[in-house]
Amino acid sequence: MERLRILAVGVGGQGILLFSRVLGEVALSSGTPIAMSEVHGMAQRGGVVETNIVLGGVRSPLISEGEVDILVGLEPAETLRALPRTRKDTVIVSSTDPVIPQIVKDGLATYPDLTEPLQKLQEAYPRVYLFPGEEIAREAGTARALNIVTLGALAGTGLLPFSKEDFLEAIKKIVKPKFLEANLKAFEAGFSVTAS
Amino acid sequence: MHPILSAKPQEKLLLLGNEAIVRGALEGGLRIGAAYPGTPSSEIGNLLFQLQRELPGLYFEFSTNEKVAMEVAAAAAASGLRSLTCMKHVGLNVAADALMTLAYIGVKGGMVVVTADDPSCHSSQNEQDNRYYARLSGLPMLEPANPQEAREMTAYAFELSERLELPVLLRTTTRVSHARAVVEMGELASYEEALKGKFEKDPKRWVPVPAIARVRHQVLLEKMREATVLADGSQWNRTYGKGSKGIIVSGVAVNYVLDAVEELGLEDEVAVLALGFTHPYPAGLLADFLREKEAVLVVEELEPYLEEAARVVAQERGLKVPIFGKATGHFSRALEFTPGLVKEAIARAFGLSYTSPEAPDLSWVPELPPRPPTLCPGCPHRETYRVVKEVLEELGELSRTIFPTDIGCYTLGLLPPIQMADYLICMGSSVGSAGGFSKATDQRIVSFIGDSTFFHAGLSPLASAVYNRHRFTLVIMDNETTAMTGHQPVPSQELRPPELEDRPRIDIEAVVKALGVPKVVTINPYKKEEAKAAIRPLLEADELSVIIAKAPCILYRARVAKK
Numbered sequence: 001m002e003r004l005r006i007l008a009v010g011v012g013g014q015g016i017l018l019f020s021r022v023l024g025e026v027a028l029s030s031g032t033p034i035a036m037s038e039v040h041g042m043a044q045r046g047g048v049v050e051t052n053i054v055l056g057g058v059r060s061p062l063i064s065e066g067e068v069d070i071l072v073g074l075e076p077a078e079t080l081r082a083l084p085r086t087r088k089d090t091v092i093v094s095s096t097d098p099v100i101p102q103i104v105k106d107g108l109a110t111y112p113d114l115t116e117p118l119q120k121l122q123e124a125y126p127r128v129y130l131f132p133g134e135e136i137a138r139e140a141g142t143a144r145a146l147n148i149v150t151l152g153a154l155a156g157t158g159l160l161p162f163s164k165e166d167f168l169e170a171i172k173k174i175v176k177p178k179f180l181e182a183n184l185k186a187f188e189a190g191f192s193v194t195a196s
Numbered sequence: 197m198h199p200i201l202s203a204k205p206q207e208k209l210l211l212l213g214n215e216a217i218v219r220g221a222l223e224g225g226l227r228i229g230a231a232y233p234g235t236p237s238s239e240i241g242n243l244l245f246q247l248q249r250e251l252p253g254l255y256f257e258f259s260t261n262e263k264v265a266m267e268v269a270a271a272a273a274a275s276g277l278r279s280l281t282c283m284k285h286v287g288l289n290v291a292a293d294a295l296m297t298l299a300y301i302g303v304k305g306g307m308v309v310v311t312a313d314d315p316s317c318h319s320s321q322n323e324q325d326n327r328y329y330a331r332l333s334g335l336p337m338l339e340p341a342n343p344q345e346a347r348e349m350t351a352y353a354f355e356l357s358e359r360l361e362l363p364v365l366l367r368t369t370t371r372v373s374h375a376r377a378v379v380e381m382g383e384l385a386s387y388e389e390a391l392k393g394k395f396e397k398d399p400k401r402w403v404p405v406p407a408i409a410r411v412r413h414q415v416l417l418e419k420m421r422e423a424t425v426l427a428d429g430s431q432w433n434r435t436y437g438k439g440s441k442g443i444i445v446s447g448v449a450v451n452y453v454l455d456a457v458e459e460l461g462l463e464d465e466v467a468v469l470a471l472g473f474t475h476p477y478p479a480g481l482l483a484d485f486l487r488e489k490e491a492v493l494v495v496e497e498l499e500p501y502l503e504e505a506a507r508v509v510a511q512e513r514g515l516k517v518p519i520f521g522k523a524t525g526h527f528s529r530a531l532e533f534t535p536g537l538v539k540e541a542i543a544r545a546f547g548l549s550y551t552s553p554e555a556p557d558l559s560w561v562p563e564l565p566p567r568p569p570t571l572c573p574g575c576p577h578r579e580t581y582r583v584v585k586e587v588l589e590e591l592g593e594l595s596r597t598i599f600p601t602d603i604g605c606y607t608l609g610l611l612p613p614i615q616m617a618d619y620l621i622c623m624g625s626s627v628g629s630a631g632g633f634s635k636a637t638d639q640r641i642v643s644f645i646g647d648s649t650f651f652h653a654g655l656s657p658l659a660s661a662v663y664n665r666h667r668f669t670l671v672i673m674d675n676e677t678t679a680m681t682g683h684q685p686v687p688s689q690e691l692r693p694p695e696l697e698d699r700p701r702i703d704i705e706a707v708v709k710a711l712g713v714p715k716v717v718t719i720n721p722y723k724k725e726e727a728k729a730a731i732r733p734l735l736e737a738d739e740l741s742v743i744i745a746k747a748p749c750i751l752y753r754a755r756v757a758k759k
Contacts (some may be wrong), residue, residue: 011567012569020376021210024210024376025210027210028208028209028210028378033378034210034377034378035342035375035376035377035378035451036375036376036377037371037374037375037376038212038374038375038376039318039374046567046569046570046572047567047568047569047570048567058455059342059450059451059452059454059455060451060452060455060535061342061371061375061376061377061448061451062371062452062534062535063535064534064535064536064537064539064552065534065536065552065553065555066536066552066553066554066555067535067536067553077564077565080561080562080564081564083556083558083561084555084558086556087553087554087555087556088554088556101565101566101567101570102570102573103565103566103567103568103570103611103612104565106612106613108612108613109565109566110565111565112562112563112564114562117560117561117562120560124556124557124560125556
């Protein structure tokens with residue numbers, strides 16, 4: 001397969017590790033070479049988190065500026081923050097539901113209105129998929145499934161060399177039975193956002 | 197059964213570098229493990245701690261600090277059992293006293309010391325390069341580049357250790373420990389039965405009084421000569437590609453270099469010497485590589501360890517080949533590398549034209565709020581800080597108070613709106629530095645330390661403070677767990693998972709009183725007014741006192757409730 005570099009960004013607590021674990025499982029079971037780099041430790045406490053995912057025989061588990069093929073955002077401000085690592089034809093898949101930082105709640109910074117920047121985003125890149133991930137997750141049964149909604153949206157773009165069934169199988173393997181139904185629904189809902 | 201145990205040989209799992217180390221250790225017959233947690237090493241200990249419940253032949257403990265852990269592992273290895281200890285880079289500073297002399301007396305059973313370095317300080321207070329510990333101590337060192345190598349090298353490290361009768365350093369970095377990749381399994385050792393070692397007395401070996409230490413140093417130097425031969429022939433030191441130009445590389449940067457050479461189409465122009473057995477450095481191999489090249493670039497994060505080795509080898513052999521690296525400004529000694537940075541340096545060193553992909557115009561992106569890591573909403577540390585701050589404010593003491601702090605979640609008290617962290621060096625420095633400030637200044641001193649850090653490095657400076665009449669208030673923030681690194685146990689915890697119910701409990705208040713601290717109070721930080729009234733006399737006085745703010749970490753409480 002072609003080499004593919006995916007940068008997933010979000011906020012600590014949004015479940016980016018589960019997102020990448022499921023994607024990793026899909027790659028593993030289909031025999032696709034994969035490597036990832038995860039963020040653990042201090043940054044997980046409400047900070048910016050990212051997972052670098054490389055497919056198709058790339059060895060480096062980190063993605064440099066200008067190398068991102070697909071930018072996946074679990075949070076819109078984090079999607080915007082990661083743009084310096086994209087290039088002009090990077091595909092963007094992002095939730096638009098904001099997570100307000102504690103520092104803003106404490107009145108020490110402001111969270112800008114993103115309506116206009118998100119419009120600009122769609123003009124600046126050839127393929128941009130935006131969706132209210134948390135809202136979709138809530139409708140599927142739990143707002144916590146935002147990560148799986150976003151994974152569904154990534155899968156729905158058809159850019160990955162995996163079938164929808166591959167993803168569903170991996171979710172069944174990894175997600176605890178108690179949360180499985182909501183997560184399967186969340187994946188389907190995310191998938192239909194981007195699948196044409 | 198845990199998947200890491202049930203996986204058969206040749207089966208492939210998607211493993212974190214740290215998980216791969218655990219699998220490798222269990223393939224290598226590890227019997228006794230001990231560690232104090234620290235990012236990016238923590239998952240190794242967490243997994244071994246969990247797995248021992250399924251493996252009668254494995255013992256693992258969370259020791260109170262890295263030095264204790266190293267001594268536990270050393271004694272196991274002296275008794276003929278294979279042992280392992282793992283720690284973050286700065287943890288090895290704590291254990292260095294043990295390590296340096298352990299190199300003299302050596303081991304019988306294989307012993308692996310994992311040091312997980314943190315270039316770019318993702319979760320650390322410095323980015324020291326622990327490869328220099330291998331040089332300082334004279335111990336062999338292996339550096340995996342990815343999870344697959346992490347598994348294989350860990351298993352091999354036990355053999356190497358037994359062959360040389362020396363502990364072996366396995367050095368990772370954050371991007372190896374926290375990389376996740378496909379790992380092919382080897383054969384697990386058998387853990388059906390607990391295995392006891394036997395310590396054979398031999399004072400001329402195990403008790404390094406000066407006369408013996410002098411002899412053992414010679415033994416160590418002889419072993420280093422033997423290890424150099426092993427490094428020269430090691431399967432972990434490999435050459436890729438061919439050409440008149442060369443790259444010498446180790447660690448995670450091996451991946452960046454191999455990708456770059458491929459993407460720049462240099463497979464027939466640039467040969468890559470990827471080193472995994474890096475101390476002692478393979479002098480013969482380096483000489484052979486340098487001899488054939490017109491120019492060589494050394495690619496390694498942090499210090500110019502291999503670069504200097506290459507220069508020494510070139511000088512010894514009279515080789516004139518130009519060596520590029522940190523000394524020539526191709527790389528920095530600070531921060532971790534990225535694939536792009538390595539690609540650019542390779543192009544520059546070998547005079548190739550390479551332009552990084554064009555960046556899009558981003559002038560329209562608004563200013564975004566920062567997201568510094570913060571204390572969780574509802575975290576008891578927030579309440580403790582608030583209570584102490586309000587009392588100091590009411591006493592008119594806030595502006596003249598120095599707040600030495602320590603290593604843990606509560607270091608985040610640095611940030612607004614709390615801003616009660618003024619001075620920090622390392623684990624336990626809140627207590628020792630407070631004593632120094634009390635002698636050096638007339639300012640008020642209120643220090644903060646966590647329960648786990650208190651047992652790690654807070655006990656002996658507190659004894660010193662009592663004896664030397666230091667004048668400060670130490671706030672022990674007892675959240676009943678080692679929170680930052682993933683909720684490892686603490687000897688004082690009352691709230692504990694079922695599997696730890698039968699452990700003895702060490703009461704912090706009793707310990708502090710037994711040390712002779714004149715004033716000690718325990719508060720519940722959530723009961724604000726009560727707490728304020730209780731601590732006020734301590735914050736007014738000019739003598740040593742201890743406040744124990746006791747309330748469990750909310751994440752830990754939720755986790756234990758689930759069990």
